[in-house]
Amino acid sequence: MAANLKLAALCCLLLLLVVSSLPLLAHAECECETGEEEHDKAGALKLKIIAIFCILVASAAGCGIPSLGRRFPALSPDRDLFFAVKAFAAGVILATSFVHILPEAFERLGSPCLVDGPWQKFPFAGFVAMLAAIATLVVDTIATGYFQRAHAKKVSAAAGYVEASDTEHGAHFHGVSAAVASSSFAGESDDGAQLIRHRVISQVLELGIIVHSVIIGMSLGASESASTIRPLVVALTFHQFFEGIGLGGCIVQARFRLKSVLMMALFFSLTLPLGVVLGMVISSGYDENSPRALIVEGLLSAAAAGILNYMALVDLLAEDFMNPRVQNNGRLQVIINISLLVGTALMSMLAVWA
Numbered sequence: 001m002a003a004n005l006k007l008a009a010l011c012c013l014l015l016l017l018v019v020s021s022l023p024l025l026a027h028a029e030c031e032c033e034t035g036e037e038e039h040d041k042a043g044a045l046k047l048k049i050i051a052i053f054c055i056l057v058a059s060a061a062g063c064g065i066p067s068l069g070r071r072f073p074a075l076s077p078d079r080d081l082f083f084a085v086k087a088f089a090a091g092v093i094l095a096t097s098f099v100h101i102l103p104e105a106f107e108r109l110g111s112p113c114l115v116d117g118p119w120q121k122f123p124f125a126g127f128v129a130m131l132a133a134i135a136t137l138v139v140d141t142i143a144t145g146y147f148q149r150a151h152a153k154k155v156s157a158a159a160g161y162v163e164a165s166d167t168e169h170g171a172h173f174h175g176v177s178a179a180v181a182s183s184s185f186a187g188e189s190d191d192g193a194q195l196i197r198h199r200v201i202s203q204v205l206e207l208g209i210i211v212h213s214v215i216i217g218m219s220l221g222a223s224e225s226a227s228t229i230r231p232l233v234v235a236l237t238f239h240q241f242f243e244g245i246g247l248g249g250c251i252v253q254a255r256f257r258l259k260s261v262l263m264m265a266l267f268f269s270l271t272l273p274l275g276v277v278l279g280m281v282i283s284s285g286y287d288e289n290s291p292r293a294l295i296v297e298g299l300l301s302a303a304a305a306g307i308l309n310y311m312a313l314v315d316l317l318a319e320d321f322m323n324p325r326v327q328n329n330g331r332l333q334v335i336i337n338i339s340l341l342v343g344t345a346l347m348s349m350l351a352v353w354a
Contacts, residue, residue, distance in 0.1 A: 043226035048280060051220060051233045052273045058237045059269040062244025066252045067261070077253050080332050083320055087336040089246030090316040091343025096239055097308035099348045101212055101301050102129060108298035113289050125302040132306030140204050140315065147196045155192065195255060201315040202250035206264055208311050209243060210271045212304030215297065217275020222283045231353040239347065240272060246316060 066085075069076035076082060105125040114120065220232050247268055251261055287293060317340065326332050 040226045041224055044224050044229055047226055047229040047233060048221060048276055051229065051236065052276050054233060054237045055240050055276075056269055056273050058241040059244050059272065060265065062241040063248040063251070063265045063268055065245055066248035069252060077249070080335065082249065083326060083332060084335050084339040085245055086249040086316065086320060087339040088343035089242045089249065090312050091340040092239060092242040092347045093246055093308055093316070094312040095344040095347035096243070097305045097312065099351045101308070102305040105129070105298050105302035105305060108294045108301065111289070111294050113294055114291055116291070119295070125298060128299055128302035129306035129309065132303040133310040136204060136208065136307050136310040137314075140200060143204070144197055144200045147200065148193050151192045151196055198250060199254040199256070201319065202247065202254045202264070205247055205250055205311045205315060206268060208304065208307035209247060209268060211300070211307060213272040214275040214278075215300050215304060217272040218279040219297070221276040221279020222288070223279075224283060235350040235353065236272065238350065242343065244268060250316075
């Protein structure tokens with residue numbers, strides 16, 4: 001519960017950071033000419049409302065599907081289908097980062113509007129993405145190490161208590177009893193360490209998803225072009241659904257309590273629609289080609305890309321592909337590799353329209 005409260009606090013800080021940048025985005029001016037674009041406020045508003053509804057439903061459905069494993073055994077974490085669907089979702093997240101978000105960051109930070117400063121002299125988008133990936137690694141390893149050490153202390157203390165109890169009561173076959181107890185606690189320690197790992201993965205993944213969801217939502221909400229919004233609605237609905245499946249799979253493996261599961265699903269489902277609403281609020285004074293807007297959006301997009309790259313490759317794909325169950329099953333290896341490639345291909349193809 002404490003870990004989920006920390007996640008909630010981090011999410012709130014992130015939203016405060018984004019909201020604090022709104023005045024910069026709304027009031028900045030740029031002499032760089034903006035491209036002529038058809039503005040249809042009524043049509044754009046209608047599409048934004050549709051987008052909020054579709055994205056909300058898709059996010060909730062995607063995040064909830066892995067939880068159906070209790071009623072539909074084929075979706076349980078110990079089945080091949082679970083690994084295949086999760087690999088597909090990881091492919092969608094990976095393509096989102098490399099094909100959609102990172103190029104956008106390079107485009108914004110390399111814009112001709114940024115004539116002053118070092119922006120044209122150094123690839124800040126790649127640099128920030130790299131730093132974000134390293135920062136995610138640091139948070140991931142520190143959090144996992146901290147909780148695993150705490151768990152190991154509890155297991156060690158419990159084993160010591162059992163051994164002391166056996167000695168005190170003069171247990172028969174003490175050597176056999178101690179060996180059985182030691183083996184039991186060793187298995188419990190391994191299971192506990194794996195459970196902690198899954199819990200850290202799910203929470204760090206959600207934090208990374210929230211970062212880019214707010215940015216994407218604000219961009220959609222601030223747009224006044226129906227032709228720009230229309231393909232984004234389809235792309236983001238598809239993206240959120242399968243991203244939700246990936247996150248939901250991690251949540252199921254983490255075996256959180258019901259309240260924690262609902263809170264994480266709620267945060268995920270509401271973040272992008274909230275970003276759309278924030279974008280709609282600032283749309284009247286928003287200039288996407290202003291220097292400050294370009295810098296803020298570019299840096300945040302680069303950071304989001306770095307976080308998602310790390311999470312997709314390390315905490316989703318490597319975690320499952322190196323799983324003994326997968327390593328010992330050649331057929332399953334082929335299935336999840338194909339599933340990964342299909343996920344990346346479909347999400348990459350959407351870049352043609354959005």
